[in-house]
Amino acid sequence: MIKKYPLDELSTALGRIMGLLLTEEKVDRAVQLLSRAVRDAIPGTIGAGVSILDPHARPLSSGSTDSVVERADALQYELVQGPCLTAWATQQSLVIRDVATETRWPNWSAAVVDMPIRSVVSSPLMADGEAIGAMKIYAAVPDVFDDSTTALMELFAAPTATLLSHIQTTEIPERISESLQSALYSRDLINRACGVLMERHTLTEDEALQQLMREARVSRSTLSEVSAALLGVALDRPRGTSDGLR
Structure with missing residues (x-):
């Protein structure tokens, strides 16, 4: 069954993101607000964040909403595997319905087994035809996210990528x-x-x-x-x- 999301909540969150294009100049602050908007708009989400990756898939995390996201991301980078890195490499969104039974990234899944992470969605950040990073959300129980969540994440990912591709700071x-x-x-x-x-x-x-x-x-x-x-x-x-x- 397709999940229904409150249109007013989604519109407010997207409005906050689009407003950042004109009002935010600092990457850290902008991305943090983006991550909070995604977390608040998608039911069941306990944490969100953005990974900005260079052309060699070397990651820089930014805007994580909590330490769980930071730790899960750090393990992906250390193990050189995980849904965020794969979403970047394939330029496609990925859904994990249950980390406990996921087999695509065995080392990462084993490393996060004790964390409150069971459902995951990762979406690439596309700007001018290139993946400049990835956005991800985590849930503490299985089967929270589905294909409709992916579609919603991609709505957020588009303005996020536009924002990040235009922000320049020393x-x-x-x-x-x-x-x-x-x-x-x-x-x-x-x-x-x-x-x-x-x-x-x-x-x-x-x-x-x-x-x-x-x-x-x-x-x-x-x-x-x-x-x-x-x-x-x-x-x-x-x-x-x-x-x-x-």
Whole structure:
């Protein structure tokens, strides 16, 4: 059955987005308002956010409505897989009815198993025929979103992409550069840590990654933090990992 959404609520949310084209100059503030508008307009949504990606699929998250979105996004970037990255790469919207039974991104699905994320929609942000990023929403229970949700998300994605493609600030190049450097460093740490575990315990690459993810969940740390602890190197940010993998 096609879900019905209050027209007045949707119109108000879209109006807020279109107004940003004329009134907002800062990317962070604009995208944050966009994410809140999407979250508030789509029933069942607990969080929303936008990922701005460079041509090499290196991500920069912006405007997340809560820490759950930030953490789920960070895991996609660290594992180099997930619905947001796939929506960008294929330039098509994706619906996950239940993360617990989803098989397209096994490592990401396993990594978010303890989070309040069961339903997901990711839509590409298209500007001048190019995907400049992706917008996503999360729900805490399965089967919240369907094809009608995808159509609604694409309504939001169009003005969002227009907004982001036209905003220019002197902060953008530096912020993106720093984010990409951090993402590449994290990816290298995880790959090196997997290599160490494979050699020490005669594991396959997938088994090594699964062990890292288990340690991350137990210690409530990121994959990068666990990998850094295993390798005996320091991260720029504080970490609270255990030494369970040593």
